[in-house]
Amino acid sequence: MTFTSRTPRVVAARKLQRRRDREQSGRFLAEGPQAVREALAAGVVLELFATADAMSRHSNLDVHFTEVDDEALASLAETVQPQGLVAVCEQVDVPLAEALAKKPRLVAVVAEIRDPGNAGTVLRTADAAGAGTVIFAGDAVDPYNGKCVRASAGSLFHVDVVRTPIDVVTPLREAGLQVLATSGYGADDLDTLADDDVLARPTAWLFGSEAHGLPGELLEAADRQVRVPIYGGAESLNLAAAAAVCLYASARAQR
Template identity: 80%
Template sequence: MFTPRTPRIVAARRLQRRRDRDQAGRFLAEGPQAVREALAAGVVLELFGTPAGLDRHAELTAQAPEVSPVTEEALEALAETVSPQGLVALCEQVNVPIAEALAKSPKLVAVVAEIRDPGNAGTILRTADAAGAGAVIFAGDAVDPYNGKCVRASAGSLFHVDVVRAPLDVLDLLQDSGLQVLATSGTGSDDVDSLLDGGLLSAPTAWLFGSEAHGLSDGLLQKADRRVRVPIYGGAESLNLAAAAAVCLYASARAQR
């Protein structure tokens, strides 16, 4: 049984650092939900689990290409949550080149531009998946989609949509492929409801989201086809990023269906 000092546990634990994830092209998926989706996507290389965890989720254990029982201490070393659920999978990254993603002619795309918060990024990934988006693009110096918190916040959606890493100048490619680019801004001249009522959201669309603290740069706002705000009808100062993204993506989903 593997312990925290077993070389394979030591090597896997290094994947908690972005530099090591990027070099290895691998990451860790923690918990039965993430493991289930990773197995369905065919990206699991090895499943680490405590004897109790492997027994409790025997249907997942049976699907793994390689199973390695570990001690409770070893699992705690691999996990990043306070109360790990007994399973951690070593997975291959699922990056999709931008050209390949756009060749599928997605009708809905979410672009997270230089977003640093992994919880927000993972929640947007999950929401984009639920709204039927074909791709989520992590543009510029954005958070790593394989950050442990981002993987957990995506609740398995990381494995359902095309995950693309691209430079900030990706907007030209999106527009050239026939997508209208809508940049979210609290001071946008258009609002989501008016675009929905006017039928403009039925067109293939890429929604562009910036960081919650700083928003989108002036350069990105100017290159977008429209600058769009979420209308506030009550007394709230604003919505947080993930909530605003849900409003925008579901408005498009409704119009496109």
């Protein structure tokens, strides 16, 4: 049986494109082969919608497919050229205390970041740099926003994702992490901290939005305010680039 865009299960899944419905159900959509493979490996796929062509191309996936027509798949997907697979998944975030109990040596905190593409890219970068935890603090974008899930390229399923209020510094410090806040006007220079072996310690990095930076209470509460040196004529780095530089500087120092 091939489902259409009007089939009740497809209609119900499509509602997960809205944040309210994701939060009420504890479910979200993962689109495309990469995200689906990682979701399957994590054991969180509840249903996998696929077109007949995608079922043929991905027959190696050890999972039951729910066949849908092209129109139904397009209604579930949020990309212009969907790749034929959309999974309904259980949300994977964990409480802050549970994540910190694992004693991560590198943590990324995205504080009140609203852009889902930036947030997903930071999540992917943190995973690549070996961070064990990514924290969405305060009024941040939903990590299960479709664009954020796609930008994470499967990394959403590799790290501990936490959603928490903005007052995150104290529990981070109590978990043995130094807390470094990124700021274009920071008193400390990233290169100097690297040279002085400061970055070899277990570290939580705080990243704010490109438009407004970090909230003042986080800047004041952090152990240090750190700027990324600019050697050329650029005014600044965007959020994702700055996060990559800082996280990899810590990753290198810790290794």
